[in-house]
Amino acid sequence: MTEIVTAVLMLLGASFMLLSGVGVIRMPDVYMRLQVASKASSLGAGCLMAAVAVHYAELGIVARAMLVVTFIFLTTPVSAHLIGRAAYLTGVQLWDRTGDDDLEGAYDREAGTLRGRGRDDAPGG
Amino acid sequence: MSGIILPTATKVLLPLLLLFSLFLLLRGHDEPGGGFAGGLVASAAFALLATASGVPNARRVLHVDTRTLIGVGLALALASGLVGLVGGSGFLASVWLDLALPDGTPFYAGTTLLFDLGVYLVVVGSVLTIVFALEEE
Amino acid sequence: MTMFAANLLLALAWVAMSGQFSAANFLLGFAFGYIALLVTRRSIGRTSYFGRTVRLASFVAFYLRELILANLRVAYDVVTPTHHMHPGIVAVPLDVRSDAEITLLANLLTMTPGTLSLDISDDRTTLYVHGMFVEDPEAFRREIKDGFERRVLELLR
Amino acid sequence: MATVLAIVIGGLFAAGVYLMLRRSLVKLALGLSLIGNAANLLIFTAAGLVRGEPPLVPAGAETPPPGVADPLPQALILTAIVIGFGVLAFTLVLLHRAYQETGSDDLDDLSSSDR
Amino acid sequence: MTGPVDGLIGIAFVTAMGMITVSLVLTFVRLVLGPSLMDRVVALELTATLVVGVVAATAIASGTPVLLDVAIALALVAFIGAVAFARYAERAARG
Amino acid sequence: MTGTHLALAVVFAAAVLVPLLWRLNARAGRAVGVFVPAALTAYFVAIAPAVLRGEPERGVVPWVPALGVDLAVNVDGLGLLFALLVCGIGALVLLFSDAYLHGDPRQGRFTGIMLAFLASMLGLVVADDLLLVYVFWGLTGLTSFLLIGFDHERRSARDGANQAFLLTAAGELAMLAGFVLLAGIAGTGRLSEMAGAAEAASLRTHALYVPTLVLILAGALTKSAQVPFHFWLPNAMEAPTPVSAYLHSATMVKAGVYLIARLAPILAATGAWVGILTVVGAATLVLGAWMSLGQTDLKRILAYSTVAALGLMVLLLGLDTPEASVAAIAVLLAHAAYKGALFLVAGSIDHGAGTRDVTRLGGLRGAMPLTATAGLIAAASMIGLPGLLGFIGKELAYKATLDVVGAAVVVTAVVVAAGIAFVAVAGITGVLPFFGRTDAGTGTGADAHETPARMWVAPTVLAAMGLVAGIAPSLFAGPLIAAAASDVVGGPIDAKILPWYPPDLALALSVVTVLAGLGLLVARRQARSTVTRLDVGERLGPERAWEGLVTGTVRFAGVVSATSQTGRLRQYMLIVFVTTTVLAWGVVALLGGLPALEPSTDVRFWEVGAAGAILVGAFVALRADSRLSAVAALGVVGYGIALVYLLFGAPDLAMIQVLIETLIIILFVLVFHHLPRFVTVSSSASRMRDAVVALAAGTLMGTLVLATSVRPHEAISSFFLEASYLEARGRNVVNVILIDFRGLDTLGEVTVLAVAGIGVFALLKLRPDRRADRVQAGAGAAAEERS
Amino acid sequence: MTILLILPIVIPLGAAALALLSWRSPVRQRVIVLIGTAALLAAGIALLVEVERVGVMALTVGGWQAPFGVTLAADLLSAIMIVITGVIGVAVAVYGLATVDGRRQSFGYHPLYAILLVGVCGAFLTGDIFNLYVWFEVMLIASFVLLALGGDRAQLEGALKYVALNLVASALFLSGAGLLYGVAGTLNMADLAGKLSVVEPTGLVTAISVLFLVAFGIKAAVFPLFFWLPASYHTPPVAVSAVFAGLLTKVGVYALIRVFTLVFTGDASTIDAILLVTAALTMVVGVLGAVAQHEFRRVLSFLIVSGIGFMVMGLALHTPLALAGSILYIIHGSIAKTNLFLVGGAVERLAGTGALVRLGGLWALRPGLAVLFLIPAMSLAGIPPLSGFFAKLALVQAGLAIQQYAIVGVALLVSLLTLYSVLKLWNEAFWKAAPDDDPAAGSAPHDLTARLDRRITMPMVALAACTIAISVAAEPMFGLAIRAADQLMDPTAYIAAVLGATP
Numbered sequence A: 001m002t003e004i005v006t007a008v009l010m011l012l013g014a015s016f017m018l019l020s021g022v023g024v025i026r027m028p029d030v031y032m033r034l035q036v037a038s039k040a041s042s043l044g045a046g047c048l049m050a051a052v053a054v055h056y057a058e059l060g061i062v063a064r065a066m067l068v069v070t071f072i073f074l075t076t077p078v079s080a081h082l083i084g085r086a087a088y089l090t091g092v093q094l095w096d097r098t099g100d101d102d103l104e105g106a107y108d109r110e111a112g113t114l115r116g117r118g119r120d121d122a123p124g125g
Numbered sequence B: 001m002s003g004i005i006l007p008t009a010t011k012v013l014l015p016l017l018l019l020f021s022l023f024l025l026l027r028g029h030d031e032p033g034g035g036f037a038g039g040l041v042a043s044a045a046f047a048l049l050a051t052a053s054g055v056p057n058a059r060r061v062l063h064v065d066t067r068t069l070i071g072v073g074l075a076l077a078l079a080s081g082l083v084g085l086v087g088g089s090g091f092l093a094s095v096w097l098d099l100a101l102p103d104g105t106p107f108y109a110g111t112t113l114l115f116d117l118g119v120y121l122v123v124v125g126s127v128l129t130i131v132f133a134l135e136e137e
Numbered sequence C: 001m002t003m004f005a006a007n008l009l010l011a012l013a014w015v016a017m018s019g020q021f022s023a024a025n026f027l028l029g030f031a032f033g034y035i036a037l038l039v040t041r042r043s044i045g046r047t048s049y050f051g052r053t054v055r056l057a058s059f060v061a062f063y064l065r066e067l068i069l070a071n072l073r074v075a076y077d078v079v080t081p082t083h084h085m086h087p088g089i090v091a092v093p094l095d096v097r098s099d100a101e102i103t104l105l106a107n108l109l110t111m112t113p114g115t116l117s118l119d120i121s122d123d124r125t126t127l128y129v130h131g132m133f134v135e136d137p138e139a140f141r142r143e144i145k146d147g148f149e150r151r152v153l154e155l156l157r
Numbered sequence D: 001m002a003t004v005l006a007i008v009i010g011g012l013f014a015a016g017v018y019l020m021l022r023r024s025l026v027k028l029a030l031g032l033s034l035i036g037n038a039a040n041l042l043i044f045t046a047a048g049l050v051r052g053e054p055p056l057v058p059a060g061a062e063t064p065p066p067g068v069a070d071p072l073p074q075a076l077i078l079t080a081i082v083i084g085f086g087v088l089a090f091t092l093v094l095l096h097r098a099y100q101e102t103g104s105d106d107l108d109d110l111s112s113s114d115r
Numbered sequence E: 001m002t003g004p005v006d007g008l009i010g011i012a013f014v015t016a017m018g019m020i021t022v023s024l025v026l027t028f029v030r031l032v033l034g035p036s037l038m039d040r041v042v043a044l045e046l047t048a049t050l051v052v053g054v055v056a057a058t059a060i061a062s063g064t065p066v067l068l069d070v071a072i073a074l075a076l077v078a079f080i081g082a083v084a085f086a087r088y089a090e091r092a093a094r095g
Numbered sequence F: 001m002t003g004t005h006l007a008l009a010v011v012f013a014a015a016v017l018v019p020l021l022w023r024l025n026a027r028a029g030r031a032v033g034v035f036v037p038a039a040l041t042a043y044f045v046a047i048a049p050a051v052l053r054g055e056p057e058r059g060v061v062p063w064v065p066a067l068g069v070d071l072a073v074n075v076d077g078l079g080l081l082f083a084l085l086v087c088g089i090g091a092l093v094l095l096f097s098d099a100y101l102h103g104d105p106r107q108g109r110f111t112g113i114m115l116a117f118l119a120s121m122l123g124l125v126v127a128d129d130l131l132l133v134y135v136f137w138g139l140t141g142l143t144s145f146l147l148i149g150f151d152h153e154r155r156s157a158r159d160g161a162n163q164a165f166l167l168t169a170a171g172e173l174a175m176l177a178g179f180v181l182l183a184g185i186a187g188t189g190r191l192s193e194m195a196g197a198a199e200a201a202s203l204r205t206h207a208l209y210v211p212t213l214v215l216i217l218a219g220a221l222t223k224s225a226q227v228p229f230h231f232w233l234p235n236a237m238e239a240p241t242p243v244s245a246y247l248h249s250a251t252m253v254k255a256g257v258y259l260i261a262r263l264a265p266i267l268a269a270t271g272a273w274v275g276i277l278t279v280v281g282a283a284t285l286v287l288g289a290w291m292s293l294g295q296t297d298l299k300r301i302l303a304y305s306t307v308a309a310l311g312l313m314v315l316l317l318g319l320d321t322p323e324a325s326v327a328a329i330a331v332l333l334a335h336a337a338y339k340g341a342l343f344l345v346a347g348s349i350d351h352g353a354g355t356r357d358v359t360r361l362g363g364l365r366g367a368m369p370l371t372a373t374a375g376l377i378a379a380a381s382m383i384g385l386p387g388l389l390g391f392i393g394k395e396l397a398y399k400a401t402l403d404v405v406g407a408a409v410v411v412t413a414v415v416v417a418a419g420i421a422f423v424a425v426a427g428i429t430g431v432l433p434f435f436g437r438t439d440a441g442t443g444t445g446a447d448a449h450e451t452p453a454r455m456w457v458a459p460t461v462l463a464a465m466g467l468v469a470g471i472a473p474s475l476f477a478g479p480l481i482a483a484a485a486s487d488v489v490g491g492p493i494d495a496k497i498l499p500w501y502p503p504d505l506a507l508a509l510s511v512v513t514v515l516a517g518l519g520l521l522v523a524r525r526q527a528r529s530t531v532t533r534l535d536v537g538e539r540l541g542p543e544r545a546w547e548g549l550v551t552g553t554v555r556f557a558g559v560v561s562a563t564s565q566t567g568r569l570r571q572y573m574l575i576v577f578v579t580t581t582v583l584a585w586g587v588v589a590l591l592g593g594l595p596a597l598e599p600s601t602d603v604r605f606w607e608v609g610a611a612g613a614i615l616v617g618a619f620v621a622l623r624a625d626s627r628l629s630a631v632a633a634l635g636v637v638g639y640g641i642a643l644v645y646l647l648f649g650a651p652d653l654a655m656i657q658v659l660i661e662t663l664i665i666i667l668f669v670l671v672f673h674h675l676p677r678f679v680t681v682s683s684s685a686s687r688m689r690d691a692v693v694a695l696a697a698g699t700l701m702g703t704l705v706l707a708t709s710v711r712p713h714e715a716i717s718s719f720f721l722e723a724s725y726l727e728a729r730g731r732n733v734v735n736v737i738l739i740d741f742r743g744l745d746t747l748g749e750v751t752v753l754a755v756a757g758i759g760v761f762a763l764l765k766l767r768p769d770r771r772a773d774r775v776q777a778g779a780g781a782a783a784e785e786r787s
Numbered sequence G: 001m002t003i004l005l006i007l008p009i010v011i012p013l014g015a016a017a018l019a020l021l022s023w024r025s026p027v028r029q030r031v032i033v034l035i036g037t038a039a040l041l042a043a044g045i046a047l048l049v050e051v052e053r054v055g056v057m058a059l060t061v062g063g064w065q066a067p068f069g070v071t072l073a074a075d076l077l078s079a080i081m082i083v084i085t086g087v088i089g090v091a092v093a094v095y096g097l098a099t100v101d102g103r104r105q106s107f108g109y110h111p112l113y114a115i116l117l118v119g120v121c122g123a124f125l126t127g128d129i130f131n132l133y134v135w136f137e138v139m140l141i142a143s144f145v146l147l148a149l150g151g152d153r154a155q156l157e158g159a160l161k162y163v164a165l166n167l168v169a170s171a172l173f174l175s176g177a178g179l180l181y182g183v184a185g186t187l188n189m190a191d192l193a194g195k196l197s198v199v200e201p202t203g204l205v206t207a208i209s210v211l212f213l214v215a216f217g218i219k220a221a222v223f224p225l226f227f228w229l230p231a232s233y234h235t236p237p238v239a240v241s242a243v244f245a246g247l248l249t250k251v252g253v254y255a256l257i258r259v260f261t262l263v264f265t266g267d268a269s270t271i272d273a274i275l276l277v278t279a280a281l282t283m284v285v286g287v288l289g290a291v292a293q294h295e296f297r298r299v300l301s302f303l304i305v306s307g308i309g310f311m312v313m314g315l316a317l318h319t320p321l322a323l324a325g326s327i328l329y330i331i332h333g334s335i336a337k338t339n340l341f342l343v344g345g346a347v348e349r350l351a352g353t354g355a356l357v358r359l360g361g362l363w364a365l366r367p368g369l370a371v372l373f374l375i376p377a378m379s380l381a382g383i384p385p386l387s388g389f390f391a392k393l394a395l396v397q398a399g400l401a402i403q404q405y406a407i408v409g410v411a412l413l414v415s416l417l418t419l420y421s422v423l424k425l426w427n428e429a430f431w432k433a434a435p436d437d438d439p440a441a442g443s444a445p446h447d448l449t450a451r452l453d454r455r456i457t458m459p460m461v462a463l464a465a466c467t468i469a470i471s472v473a474a475e476p477m478f479g480l481a482i483r484a485a486d487q488l489m490d491p492t493a494y495i496a497a498v499l500g501a502t503p
């Protein structure tokens, strides 16, 4: 039984990882590549770690597998945010079919600040 | 300008990283890890802190001058070697102190751990000296 | 008390990492956790740790569901030959205020497929989110505010 | 796998050498880094590859099980990696300072001390 | 154990490794193509995470759970590299 | 230990102490400077009877026996003759120079160097080890360099000193090789043993005899200013006159003659010996005599005539007959006395009349009567008037040349022709300044004055020696010459050293010589203009050749330096890689290649994936258009390598690799964002060349890795696996190796890291002091101007 | 007394650690490093005496039997090198006190200097090929920093080339060590000696040995791998140049001698042929550089290169006499060259420049300094009876004894050009009149008669005394060298001592 679960989790995790690989190739701009890469791969790693936990079913190993997942989920969004912001700031173009860009003009590059929209300012479409 | 996310996340990651580094240091004799790995993780932690909230803050958190760490680490590594020399078994020959915990489990400490600790400190001191100095450029 | 809880958590993390579940090892872990906190105290300042376990559990459940659904949606678009995306960068007004709240919200959004927190305005009023499926920016904002932001607030306040 | 790694090592050396033959400070540093990595991988491969088992003594046992990887090259590489890091770090900063002092990253411009 | 185990887990392992390897190869393509620095940084970080996956799969197949510690290290520090890239790319862009 | 050893020690010590003593008390320094050589002279006079009885003073003080350099001395007849010359003339010259340099602040230094030279020269002539000869030979070179360039702020003095030193050193180095070869062939470096050895004959038939001889003669002939190396001697006249008198007439220039004489019993009696020495000697004799007629400077006239006299000595030694040997020694002794005297007289004239230009000298006899007397006697000896030692020398020389089998006429003609020139030179330098008139027909300036006693004593004594020896040769000169000559011949000889010889062809030739010489003296101005017009010396051009060689070497050095030390790192790198690849592949090709390379097919596809990561990363790093992209690629390389480590049982390595790689990325990023963008600057040809070199280097390393699959030995690591837990108490064998089995490596490793830390900090925080910079920039600008 | 083997490493390392701990107090650092170098010298002398007494000594570090642990070993060559290191170490440490500026002293000059000595001593003492790599790196990184410390433009440019080429050498060395382990499964050089001798075909081992040849050749600065040296040696403070001049390249030469007499002896004739050509070209090109240069320290830098050629020549001839010549040359050359750099530094200090055009007048004004120049300079040119003559003589004898006439001819020719080079220095700096101060050059007027600090003169006097002592005691020195050479020619004693060392 655990073998089956392990195998399934492994394959699921690997599938997410494959998805992330396909994503970075197929997605049309860096922001969407970033989206796919960071999330799918994290999820894949999570599944694979779950497979490890199930396979060994020892507390020490389970704890370590969980630790890996925790770390990945703690760090991935931070780096994704930083990479995305850096991409925008370094002028990497959005996909030409991108709709709204609320960030346009919001950065003051001289001062290095980002303007907000005010708390009750209902932004228009 | 680091924004909010990175400094905040760093606050959570820093203790975890430091703990992991101590962990690597202490159990390196038996499983993957050791003074180098531990020291590098600790360095990475403070490098992250320096990136997130600035070198002055990282220096403040570290509390000890990085160059002092280098000196202490080097002296410690050398001293651990001298223990054997003075003890008659030769330079860098490991000397063990056999103890038992109150519950009877054997517990021992050796100069090798001291040596590894010296390595750890040198790694942290050197890497952070480099990273901080470069960040301040 | 939060410091003690943090210390306790760190001790547990230690035990988990070392894989030896003895009292001595736990004490050792506690001691090292104490050191780690002592060292990092200056950087942490006042902060509250995840003490609200129940709300946490329900939150995790919600999050996992979102995660899987969104993943499938993205996966579909990745593997099918044509792109169905409607990407856009949307300014989302924020009600969450503290660093921890903002960070948690932003990170959770990021970890959900299809959304990526790009930046937060300096006055902390606005979160700029890159979405892959922004057919209607207003609906997009609402989704975030009613979904994630509400639950984050519940969790942390 | 040794054959594959031999090709990799050759490729790394070739890339490193080629980069070091450029005129740019930056490429010099990249080349040095690649060559360092290549040398480490070379030790690893030359000493013989063993799939899987790391050289650890399992709890309860007194020696590792037969067929574990050779620990000595690993220790050597570990030493070499750390040394290489220290040296590379210094070299990078040296390049940086040389650029600051001379205002050029063209190595051909940095020849005043030879003549 | 020096190779992958037989049976179901063995099959799953080889299949999983196949998928991850394909993903790695695709990542390399992105690394080569770029075009922006951030594309390459994405590829770099993805590589790190894919390696975490390989670690997990290998840890199962070869019976060496100690490899998980490598995964922890990788998970912890790989992002620091990305952070550095992002920060300094921004700084450079600001002049 | 002999008295001679002690003598050498004393004079060397004096050389060091006198300059210091001089500072404390100039009188004491002055006294020691003259007293020491005088005392040495007395010592050699004292042992002379025993030596002349055939009991040479010999003794060995071991120094470096293993290399054949011992303080072995042998004061035999030849040695004694030279020792007396060196010490005796040394004492006189030092006395002379005390007055000559009076008041010069450098006098202490001068005396010290003179004493050092004296000691070296003395050592040279008493040394019994070939290599000890070499040692002293070298010291004479150094000390004479310092003496020739005594007026070092004058460029011509420096040039003269350098030319003399370099040229004689060149010969000297050849001679060293010759000495080593000779000692190797003879099985000993001890001259006294070689000379007596029965193997001397087999030595002359040895395959290396001719090269050995040529190498040794290269040293002797340069030192003794033989054609074509003669030119340094006139240029060395930049030295103060007492130095010229001492070094360039009486002693040092005779070192080569001494060596030839010393080696004659060992190396002579071959066609090569006779051929080289007679031709060189004759050429030198003729050229020196000819050139001496073309000069107007007293010292240069004397220098060229010295060249000629040295040529005569070499010629005579080259004839290799007992008679010629006796003649050579007699000429040598006579020349030392009269030429030393004439040089000193020239110095006195310069001192007293303020010029050395013979066209402006005349009628000084009234002002400088004592000096004039000395000059007259010395000139008489040089002319070869009976009653003087010069006469004996000339008679013996003519007799010896007339006996030459086969070429008597030619050789004698050469010698007579030179003798005629000697007569004229003697007149020009020793007589006319006092008794003649200037070219303008007047006497030299009225303010001319006699020199102090210390200055006229020396030339007078020297000249008088020639007179005494000429009138009563049996008193000392005859036995000395005979004893020395027997050492040259290598056995007892029947030397006829007489004050007068019964009339024969030689005497007739002497008369002819003197008469013709007087004629030449009368026609000296015409002779001078002829010589100057024909300008043979310049046209033969050995000096120009030498100077051309020196400047050519300097220019060549500049070209080599400029083309090799270009300052282009990539060129240095290219050379390094090409060298490595060529040598390694060459060795493989030469030594039968590598073991058969068997490609292993045992590969998992994910391993190929890891390998691919590395290669793709490297490729991207190679081609990247931006710096940070290249760094990202580098990261992929690093993670790929970590994966390889991980898959092949090295989690420790994988972990370290991951951590370090990340830190390296951070460092690269921190540094690179300051640096400018990539620009492609090299040409496609050079890129192609570099690619070829890179591929060759890569292929080499890859091949070597594959070839190491031959493993005839079991690795030592089984020990570590066994002992890790049981003896070193650690379960992680890698870590135990690091901190226990090979802890010393790790200690060094952390030291490296520590230094890297300090170094980076210092490099970034310690900026150049801009004030100090300006001075540096000034220096750099000056350097650039010149180059 | 095997403790003597570890002291030359532990003493300077301890000094460095203590100096690092007192990095706020340069004064304390000075005292520590001075005491440390003096103790190093004492330990070195004790080691030499002990090795003379008992023969080759070995020490298993950490108590792990050879070939498993790292074994230190000292034969006479090693002991001699340690003594040289001590002598130069003390002399330059004293000299540095007065000449290295305070800013450099407070940025780690002293601990770096001590660590440089650690690396040098470690390299001389280790019997393990990988450990040798480690000590090389210790030495190198310390030298990198010392070279660049201060950050002048010329320093940085010179250091760049020095660092880059030496890192290539390190990579080759490391690769070679890895390949050796792959082939022989051991790292202990004595063990390697036995195990490599049975590896077939020999082409593989010899090809690997080429990597070492190039790696050590770069560090030793032989042709055509020496370019980093003239590019850099004249740029740092004189004390740094001087210690580099005396020690660093010698470590490369030492390593060449060690591995090609102990480890790679299979295809000696091939390697010797390569080395012979290398030696000749190194001598010639080096001295040509010296002939072409017009700056005091640059001339000396090229003379170092040329001198390396002589040292390699002895190794290439590969007879006991030849090796003895090499060893004698190393002893004499290290001391003479260090001293020449010190003198050059004093000259620069007095005149404010090292450019020969702007020097002059020193023979008249500073006869003492001139004599201090002449002794090492003439020794270097091989003028008898100074120490260099005996070294050259041994090499000439060795070459002629085995009919290697060409290399002897080259060596003698190079001696002549060496003489030319030092005469150039003498003519320009000492003999020629001091040029008038050119106000346009903007330099501060310098006083050629200024008093030189005792800490500057004493080391020069001491090293000159060493040169003279070596000359006077040439027999015992040569005896030592020939005994050391005998040990190298027949390494059985070394191998037995190393493999037989008990913890």
Ligand code: NA
Pocket (backbone or CB within 6 Å): F560, F561, F562, F564, F565, G285, G289
């Ligand atoms: Na050159």
Ligand code: NA
Pocket (backbone or CB within 6 Å): G244, G245, G246, G247, G248, G249, G250, G304
């Ligand atoms: Na050197």
